[in-house]
Amino acid sequence: DGGITQSPKYLFRKEGQNVTLSCEQNLNHDAMYWYRQDPGQGLRLIYYSQIVNDFQKGDIAEGYSVSREKKESFPLTVTSAQKNPTAFYLCASSPLGVNTEAFFGQGTRLTVV
Amino acid sequence: AQKVTQAQTEISVVEKEDVTLDCVYETRDTTYYLFWYKQPPSGELVFLIRRNSFDEQNEISGRYSWNFQKSTSSFNFTITASQVVDSAVYFCALSEANTGFQKLVFGTGTRLLVSP
Numbered sequence: 053d054g055g056i057t058q059s060p061k062y063l064f065r066k067e068g069q070n071v072t073l074s075c076e077q078n079l080n081h082d083a084m085y086w087y088r089q090d091p092g093q094g095l096r097l098i099y100y101s102q103i104v105n106d107f108q109k110g111d112i113a114e115g116y117s118v119s120r121e122k123k124e125s126f127p128l129t130v131t132s133a134q135k136n137p138t139a140f141y142l143c144a145s146s147p148l149g150v151n152t153e154a155f156f157g158q159g160t161r162l163t164v165v
Numbered sequence: 166a167q168k169v170t171q172a173q174t175e176i177s178v179v180e181k182e183d184v185t186l187d188c189v190y191e192t193r194d195t196t197y198y199l200f201w202y203k204q205p206p207s208g209e210l211v212f213l214i215r216r217n218s219f220d221e222q223n224e225i226s227g228r229y230s231w232n233f234q235k236s237t238s239s240f241n242f243t244i245t246a247s248q249v250v251d252s253a254v255y256f257c258a259l260s261e262a263n264t265g266f267q268k269l270v271f272g273t274g275t276r277l278l279v280s281p
Contacts, residue, residue, distance in 0.1 A: 083267060085267070085269075087271075092174070092273060093273060094169075094171075094256065094271040094272055094273040094274055095210075095256070095269070095271040096271075097268065097269070100268065110268075140208065142208075142209075142210065144210075146267040150198055150260055150261075150262045150267065151198070151215075151217065152215075152267060153200065153212045153215050153267070154212070154267045154269065155212065156202075156209050156210040156211075157209060158207060158208050158209040159208040159209060161208075
């Protein structure tokens, strides 16, 4: 079945470490996105990409980095520069264009220990 | 700037009650899209509906219905005869057409608890 796969589901990180969250889609979508969800704050856009080898910062990109080497994959690295990384991270994809909808993965819950 | 407000943080109802989730949005664009997503306890967001700014017709899908009113910048969601399986967090979101692709601005969500 087509969909978006995020791994791992739970991730624990020590302070000062970088960690990478995986996101893979087999929907043949051009656009991919990373959102961060905190309690009571809804979802906020971290990074997005419309095409391979190109990506743009969203509203809260500081302390994060991404790559888009393949159409199917859009990994997110949470760096040690991110001051408060504990959150729920959701990856999404969509066709290009605005008259479409985004499909979401099941999320990765990151906890700093 | 775009903004989506969901003033109801949490709503509790008993099964079979009707419930309305409110959504108010702000945008300067004349062409935009509004969405509702459901987030069950498993975590993923499930798409429910997309509505463009030129289509103010109300929509009904089974027990779900949506009321879009541009005059009050609202896009409210009603569940009729609620069921326990409707328990989830519901998000309203906005996307402006001038971005050229899906760049969603989300509300803070409304948690719906349906008890038996």
